[in-house]
Amino acid sequence: MTSQSSALRSTRTAAVIGAGQTGVTAALGLLDAGFDVTLYSDRDQRALRDDVPATGTALEFGETQQAESALGLDTFTGRAPRHTGLSVRIAGPAGEELIGFDGHFDGYAGVAVDTRLKADERLTAFLERGGRFAVEPVTPERLDTIAAATDLTLVATGRGGLSDLFPIDEARTVYARPQRSLLTVTVTGLGFGPDVFAHRSRAGGAHSGFSIFAEQGEAWWGPYLHKDAGPSWAFLGWARPGSEWEKRFAAADSAESAHSIVQQLYRDHIDWDLPEVLSTRTIAEDPHSWLKGAVRPVVRAGVGHTASGHAVAALGDTATAYDPIAGQGAQSGLIQAQRLVAAAAVHDGPFDAEWINRRYAEFLSARGDAANWVTRLFLGDPELAEIGGQLFATAAVDDRFASALVGLLHRPQSFLGVDSLDAAGTFVAEITGQDPAELLARFQPAGRFDRSAYNADEHSSLASR
Incomplete structure (x- = not known):
């Protein structure tokens, strides 16, 4: 790791706009790679964590x-409850109840970590090691000034704001609008033992x-x-446009109302x-433990230009906005950040549009295109509907294929063709023989x-003994 004094002696500068988990991960990585880094956010550290x-x-x-x-970062695998598989119905x-299977993750486990917690801890480490944190809104005009004075500028502000600087890749963007309305809420009151969701899997609460x-x-x-709250459970729902579920999700206006909507959804459907769902309760200390909205899946160009022509790089959701149905957004953003940091650390030359475009093309080839294709599979994209029907039905017959199918969430590359x-x-034949x-x-x-x-x-009475 780079010490504070060595970071201050760096001759190369970087700026990261956006202090979510992907932006702060990239900022900390560049700092440890010897860059003099400034991280920009429109909220201070406390607000980023709690507001x-x-x-x-x-x-x-x-x-x-x-x-x-x-x-060199904490993966939280020793702190978070672990996902060892996925049970599908x-x-x-x-x-009509058609298909059920239980896939096991082979050689890895998943962890779902509050992005506010991860970003907060990494921001603390960034500051302790000598990084600069600027709390200010970054407009296109301000970005122009920052990029003019900085060797490498990354934009990780997500889907709004500065994302318009990066043209949409029409060949890779197949949807004109969001494919789902989303509702999420985090709850407690449920453990992780084999008795939880035991009807779905022998692994119980270790499988989502x-x-x-x-x-x-x-x-x-x-x-x-x-x-x-620490170890807890999260619900994430996707409602098709025009569905009854979409109307239900739209009515949520608090953690309590979101939780009530979810419980009624399970009663009815x-x-x-x-x-298990009825045993959960909301997290009183966090009024922001819920969220609703919609994401249009969009792939943008990896490089944008400020008013004066300075090249800036898109990172995370700014570059590619995934529907979260296949869990590819956070994963791809962090992988892209690591690849960018590794390439920047050994690069001897300008971080110009050609360099940024090459790095982004490499990321799309290595991960991004496959992640989008798998997301379309789980969205039930019409182009993949028959394929999905064949694969999901096969998973219900063959446990080995069930594990390979849910394994696409970990490594989507094998599905690209x-x-x-x-x-x-x-x-199917290659996996099952x-x-x-x-x-x-x-x-x-x-x-x-x-x-x-x-x-x-x-379970409540046992816990009280």
């Missing part, structure tokens, strides 16, 4: 944890639960590390998980999913 909601669940798997380790247009409804949307529960039913069959048609012929609709027998009152 805003977390930006999603930020579930991360092995590749992202490796990127953080390469930067799929219902048809009339609510994902339910898909053809006409309504998707609902997910998973272990989470909250900045105040997802009763197989209802006992799966763009036809024949390619999907080849994908079996004839894909024979596997698919063995599929039978679930008929009725197992229901939870979780007894919240029993």
